[in-house]
Amino acid sequence: MLIAYFLFLISLATCFKVDPLPAVQHITWYNDTVIEINTNLLIADCPSPVVQLAFIRAISTIEKLMWSPYPHSISDYATGPMIESSRVTIQVDDADADLQLGVDESYNLTITPKNITIHAATTWGALHSLTTLQQLVVYSQDGRFLIPLSVEIVDKPNFPHRGVMIDSARNFLTVKSILDQIDIMALVKMNSLHWHLVDTQSWPLALESYPEMIQDAYSPEEVYSKSDIKYVIDYARSRGVRIIPEIDMPGHARAGWRKVDPSIVECADAFWTDAAVEPPPGQLNITSNRTYEVITNLYNELSELFIDNYFHVGNDELQVKCFPQLELQNSTVVQLLSHYLDEALPIFFNIPERKLIMWDDILLSTVSVPKLPPNITLQVWHEPTGIKNLTSRGYDVIVSLYDFLYLDCGYAGFVTNDPRYAESDGNIEFNNGQAGSWCGPYKSYQRIYVFDILANLTESEQKHVLGAEAPLWSEQVDSTVITSKIWPRVAALAESLWSGNKDAKGNHRTYEFTKRIFNFREYIVKMGYDASPLAPKYCIMNPHACDLFKIPPDF
Ligand SMILES: *[C@@H]1O[C@H](CO)[C@@H](O)[C@H](O)[C@H]1NC(C)=O
Ligand SMILES: *[C@@H]1O[C@H](CO)[C@@H](O)[C@H](O)[C@H]1NC(C)=O
Ligand SMILES: *[C@@H]1O[C@H](CO)[C@@H](O)[C@H](O)[C@H]1NC(C)=O
Ligand SMILES: *[C@@H]1O[C@H](CO)[C@@H](O)[C@H](O)[C@H]1NC(C)=O
Ligand SMILES: *[C@@H]1O[C@H](CO)[C@@H](O)[C@H](O)[C@H]1NC(C)=O
Ligand SMILES: *[C@@H]1O[C@H](CO)[C@@H](O)[C@H](O)[C@H]1NC(C)=O
Ligand SMILES: *[C@@H]1O[C@H](CO)[C@@H](O)[C@H](O)[C@H]1NC(C)=O
Ligand SMILES: *[C@@H]1O[C@H](CO)[C@@H](O)[C@H](O)[C@H]1NC(C)=O
Ligand SMILES: *[C@@H]1O[C@H](CO)[C@@H](O)[C@H](O)[C@H]1NC(C)=O
Numbered sequence: 001m002l003i004a005y006f007l008f009l010i011s012l013a014t015c016f017k018v019d020p021l022p023a024v025q026h027i028t029w030y031n032d033t034v035i036e037i038n039t040n041l042l043i044a045d046c047p048s049p050v051v052q053l054a055f056i057r058a059i060s061t062i063e064k065l066m067w068s069p070y071p072h073s074i075s076d077y078a079t080g081p082m083i084e085s086s087r088v089t090i091q092v093d094d095a096d097a098d099l100q101l102g103v104d105e106s107y108n109l110t111i112t113p114k115n116i117t118i119h120a121a122t123t124w125g126a127l128h129s130l131t132t133l134q135q136l137v138v139y140s141q142d143g144r145f146l147i148p149l150s151v152e153i154v155d156k157p158n159f160p161h162r163g164v165m166i167d168s169a170r171n172f173l174t175v176k177s178i179l180d181q182i183d184i185m186a187l188v189k190m191n192s193l194h195w196h197l198v199d200t201q202s203w204p205l206a207l208e209s210y211p212e213m214i215q216d217a218y219s220p221e222e223v224y225s226k227s228d229i230k231y232v233i234d235y236a237r238s239r240g241v242r243i244i245p246e247i248d249m250p251g252h253a254r255a256g257w258r259k260v261d262p263s264i265v266e267c268a269d270a271f272w273t274d275a276a277v278e279p280p281p282g283q284l285n286i287t288s289n290r291t292y293e294v295i296t297n298l299y300n301e302l303s304e305l306f307i308d309n310y311f312h313v314g315n316d317e318l319q320v321k322c323f324p325q326l327e328l329q330n331s332t333v334v335q336l337l338s339h340y341l342d343e344a345l346p347i348f349f350n351i352p353e354r355k356l357i358m359w360d361d362i363l364l365s366t367v368s369v370p371k372l373p374p375n376i377t378l379q380v381w382h383e384p385t386g387i388k389n390l391t392s393r394g395y396d397v398i399v400s401l402y403d404f405l406y407l408d409c410g411y412a413g414f415v416t417n418d419p420r421y422a423e424s425d426g427n428i429e430f431n432n433g434q435a436g437s438w439c440g441p442y443k444s445y446q447r448i449y450v451f452d453i454l455a456n457l458t459e460s461e462q463k464h465v466l467g468a469e470a471p472l473w474s475e476q477v478d479s480t481v482i483t484s485k486i487w488p489r490v491a492a493l494a495e496s497l498w499s500g501n502k503d504a505k506g507n508h509r510t511y512e513f514t515k516r517i518f519n520f521r522e523y524i525v526k527m528g529y530d531a532s533p534l535a536p537k538y539c540i541m542n543p544h545a546c547d548l549f550k551i552p553p554d555f
Contacts (some may be wrong), residue, residue, distance in 0.1 A: 018069065018148060020135035021520040022189055022495035023513075030150035035113060036082045037137065037145050039063045044087040047095050050238050051126045055088070058134040065526050066139035069519040070540045083147075085115040088133075090126055097122040099237055100309050101466065105191070106156035109133060111147060127240040128155070128189050135187075135523070155499075159453075161398055161467030162497040163192030163244075164490055166482070167474035169199035169255070172222035177479035179235055184487055184524055184531075186239035188494035193236060194244045194312060194469055197224075200282045203256025205229075209297040213256035229305055237307075244357070245306045248314030249295065250340050251322075254282025257294065264291045267322040275322040278475070279415070283322050286340045296347050303351045310377070313348060316359035318367040333367050341369060349373075357398065360386050377466065381406075388457055391464035399468040402439045404451040405493065407472040407485055410434075410442025414475045445517060445534060449492035449501050450508045450555070467497050487531040488521040507554045515543050 039059055046052045097103050104121035107129035116133070120126035132155065137147050164185060166173060182193060197205050203216040206225050217223045233243050258265045264285045272279035284291050303311070320333055327336060348356055360380045362368055377396040380386040390397050402409070413436020420430045434440055448470070454462050470490050477485055495501065495513065503509040518540040524531045539546035 018136050018138055019512075019516045019519065020132045021491055021516045022498035023509075023516065024132060024153045024155040025499045026154040028152040029148065030152075033149040034138075034146040035111070035149040037116075037147050038082070038086060039145055041086050041088050041116075044089045047090055047092040047126065048123055050123050051090060051092070051130075053238060054127045054130050055090070058130040061527065062134050062137045062145060065523070067137070067523060067526065068139050068141075070515075070522065071543060072138075072141075081113070083111075083115065084113060087115065089115065089117040090129070091117075091119045092123055092126050093119075093121050095123055097124070099124055099191075099240065099242055101192075101242070102160045104156075105160075105189075105240075107132075108155070109151075109153040111136075111149060111151045113149060116147075124191070124240045125156075127186070131187050131189060157189065157498045158500055159465070159467035159497045161192050161469070162190045162494060163194055163398070163467065163469035164190060164486060165194040165196060165246075165400070165469050165471035167196040167199070167472065167477070168204055168224075169196065169202050170474040171478035172202070172204055172218055173474070173482060174479040175224070175228050175232060177482050178232055180483055180529060181486060182232075182236045182239055182241050183527075184483070184529060185241055185494075187524070188491045188520075189240075189498050190490070190494050191240055192242050192244055192467075192469065194246060194471075196246045196248065196312075196471075196473075198256060199248060199252050200254035200276070200280050203259075205256070207298065207301050209301045210256075210260045210294070212259040215259045216255035226305060233305075233307060242308050242310075243306065244308050244310050244312055245302060246312035246314060246357075247298065247302065248316065249344070250284035250286055250291075250314075251316060251318040252282075252314060253284045254280055257284065258282070260294050261290055264288055264294055266324060267319075270322070276319055277317055281319070281322055283318060284340075286323075286336050287327060292343045292347065295344060299347055300351075303354070309353050310355045310357055311348070311351075312357040312379070313344070314359060315362040316381075317361060318365075320367060334369060337362075337367060337369055341372075345373070360390065360397075363395075364389065379469065381471070384455070387453070387465070388461060391457060391461035394464065396464050396466050398466050399453040400471055401451075404443060404447060405468060405470040406439045406443060407470055407489065408474070408476065409439035410437050411476050412436045413438070443489070445489045445492040446510065448489060449496055449510060449513060449517075451496070452501070453496075468493060483530045484532045487524060487529065488517055488534065489532070491517055491520050505554075511544075511547075511552060514547075 039062055041059055043052060043055050103124055105125045105128055107118060107120035107125040109129050109132060110117045118129045120129055137145050140146050202218050203213045204223050206214050206223050214223050236243050254265050254268050258268055265282050266285050267275040268282045270281050272281050275281035348354060355375060357377045357379055360378050360382055364382060364386050374394055377398060378390050379398045379400050380390060381400045381402050384401060387397060387399060420427050453465060453468050470493050472486055501508055518534060521531050521534060535546060
């Protein structure tokens, strides 16, 4: 009796507030008791095979990881009976809803002494409920799997587009390394992988329309077959992640295209500094009819392969110095770009339901047009003011400001034989500054977390912000480092887009988030991913011992 009373006191005293990432929108803790579950949990009346497989993945991760978050001690999780029913009820309102931008991803998750019940709007919401569930389970030092008792979670995302961009052209990314990113994205409820497939350097995409294009892959092994692509799309879909392809046009075009017909690529043989922002130069020949014939065949074939309603058609960094002098004598750059759009947009829109994404350059750079069809979404990467500019004009935007979200910054430059690294008076500013990183310093998880993508926008402008994406350009990235460059940093963006980065008082909730992201990093490392350390392990084991201020200011 006395022992029972003692255990009861421990259960009261131990605040078992597990902390899934991203933080859920609403969680009600009816009391602080934990309950034991066995890992033979089953789904009662499984709504679909996708949910069934996700459930099996969640349970096997729980079993394999035997996870317990920091800080912990033996006595922390020392009590709790066994949950009554091993059947988890998962109810899905609309099991047929397709995975497209804006699909309802909400779910509710309830844990009582009797059972675990999940109610989701769609299959995609049900998948999110399971990544929450798996992060709620803790392995106790005495060998039991425990979950907080009497909890009710009501959850949904703040933004419909929560993404990462990868680049398989500057360096090849193996299919395996891409699947790894999808796994971790799913875990943090990110739902969009923007795949910058090709660029001037290489064309790794094997297509039937123009098989000769992969002569510009880095090697016959560094190629994606159509079945590779299908595999990635299906794999991502079964984890609630959309794949948005990008074929960058008419700039950033050389590899592959020139194998079809050298006359559809301009300035391909110039030295790069005379014609481009990085080696090698090249952009599509805007005045050639052959260019549009090739675009048509490529685009139609890719449109059968990629099932997302959105397709990214690039349009960034068009270089005036790459246009032939003759053309520039006869027309302005704007006329040339307008001609490109007149020819290319009907090709793109010829696919039913097709929506396009373009980089903001098309409306906000020196080589731009005054307006576009209003149903084109812009990916804003230049200046913060671009977000307001475009949303105020009625365009939907995806936010990817380089100064906050570019993951490739801060690694100095990649161009070779650069004399500026030598120590000399003239080079001091260079070497004490960004040392060749074109986009400034490394964007840390803290900078990413406190970035507010809706800053300074009116309510009607805010409605045009679909979400955000963190791009990782791959000049200095391949499969060996991709995971460590993205993770765990991007989990900060994942949370900010899912449930926000501020507390009820309007302050950034970094104080609690730090513990969450530290633990999340340990969690994915234990799963086998090479995620970067963020701090000495001491800081993880001793929350707030490494804070900058003893009493942190509001910010
Ligand atoms: C916590 O809730 C459960 C179920 O509602 C109940 O059985 C248990 O007694 C409660 N524990 C405490 C400490 O209130
Ligand atoms: C789960 O438990 C609740 C009470 O906590 C009960 O109302 C419900 O019927 C149970 N569901 C199943 C499938 O057993
Ligand atoms: C979750 O619960 C909330 C509050 O009760 C409700 O408004 C919402 O419709 C529920 N969502 C789902 C998917 O069941
Ligand atoms: C671009 O196309 C025009 C029109 O067909 C052609 O005259 C020109 O030579 C082409 N440019 C290149 C670099 O081949
Ligand atoms: C290109 O197509 C346009 C319109 O279809 C046509 O007027 C023009 O003659 C064609 N030019 C060439 C070089 O084929
Ligand atoms: C530019 O104008 C000249 C003279 O009118 C003409 O011969 C030439 O074909 C034009 N070039 C282009 C690319 O339109
Ligand atoms: C987008 O606008 C273009 C041009 O007005 C139109 O052709 C296309 O059908 C529209 N697409 C969608 C999906 O509404
Ligand atoms: C919002 O306005 C502030 C103050 O004018 C400015 O410093 C900041 O860059 C703006 N942020 C965005 C995202 O527009
Ligand atoms: C948007 O930016 C363009 C190009 O810089 C500028 O001409 C235009 O006035 C801006 N519009 C708004 C509404 O800020």
